[in-house]
Amino acid sequence: GQQVQQSPTSLVLQEGENAELQCNFSTSLNSMQWFYQRPGGSLISVFYNPSGTKQSGRLTSTTVIKERRSSLHISSSQITDSGTYLCAMNNMGYKLTFGTGTSLLVDP
Amino acid sequence: DMKVTQMPRYLIKRMGENVLLECGQDMSHETMYWYRQDPGLGLQLIYISYDVDSNSEGDIPKGYRVSRKKREHFSLILDSAKTNQTSVYFCASSLPGLGRDTQYFGPGTRLLVL
Numbered sequence: 274g275q276q277v278q279q280s281p282t283s284l285v286l287q288e289g290e291n292a293e294l295q296c297n298f299s300t301s302l303n304s305m306q307w308f309y310q311r312p313g314g315s316l317i318s319v320f321y322n323p324s325g326t327k328q329s330g331r332l333t334s335t336t337v338i339k340e341r342r343s344s345l346h347i348s349s350s351q352i353t354d355s356g357t358y359l360c361a362m363n364n365m366g367y368k369l370t371f372g373t374g375t376s377l378l379v380d381p
Numbered sequence: 382d383m384k385v386t387q388m389p390r391y392l393i394k395r396m397g398e399n400v401l402l403e404c405g406q407d408m409s410h411e412t413m414y415w416y417r418q419d420p421g422l423g424l425q426l427i428y429i430s431y432d433v434d435s436n437s438e439g440d441i442p443k444g445y446r447v448s449r450k451k452r453e454h455f456s457l458i459l460d461s462a463k464t465n466q467t468s469v470y471f472c473a474s475s476l477p478g479l480g481r482d483t484q485y486f487g488p489g490t491r492l493l494v495l
Contacts, residue, residue: 306483316424316471316486359423367412367431367475368439369484373423
């Protein structure tokens with residue numbers, strides 16, 4: 274089965290609304306990362322978050338290793354936040370296992 | 382400015398032709414990766430390279446091989462390409478250790494095999 278499950282698979286917001294993206298892992302993990310991908314674009318690391326809470330501007334990531342879950346909170350969403358958010362876990366060596374992503378669309 | 386480059390960005394090949402995808406990085410990262418991304422499947426690891434001539438299969442290595450003769454270059458080779466290898470291919474690099482193992486991704490190569 275899938276080791277990394279993301280929810281929701283897609284999300285539509287009105288500009289200014291908040292979003293909560295979830296990532297659940299079926300196995301133990303050493304660390305995890307959140308990536309952002311614009312349509313047709315490359316992946317950009319948003320957070321490297323082994324454990325605890327990190328904030329960068331309007332984005333907050335909270336990872337609870339023992340519970341095998343991580344969340345990405347986007348506050349006051351903007352149109353430019355639209356794209357796909359992927360989480361990935363590391364549980365062995367240097368390998369990352371990716372989820373299939375949450376597609377976010379922020380409408381004006 | 383940390384950068385991973387990929388060439389070519391777009392490629393169309395016929396089934397049975399050989400394909401060479403190139404990746405470069407200017408960060409002296411030891412570890413490099415090749416992934417493919419398909420709708421509904423996410424990113425899947427094809428190969429990982431820990432340094433020059435130190436390569437290891439990922440989750441889906443069948444039909445692919447790699448070459449790393451210099452630390453800054455990592456090539457993905459498809460011998461006799463198949464239509465099911467149509468995909469977007471991403472290269473990445475990282476400098477593992479002490480929380481510095483963030484992966485940096487290239488812009489991707491869109492490969493169409495007819």
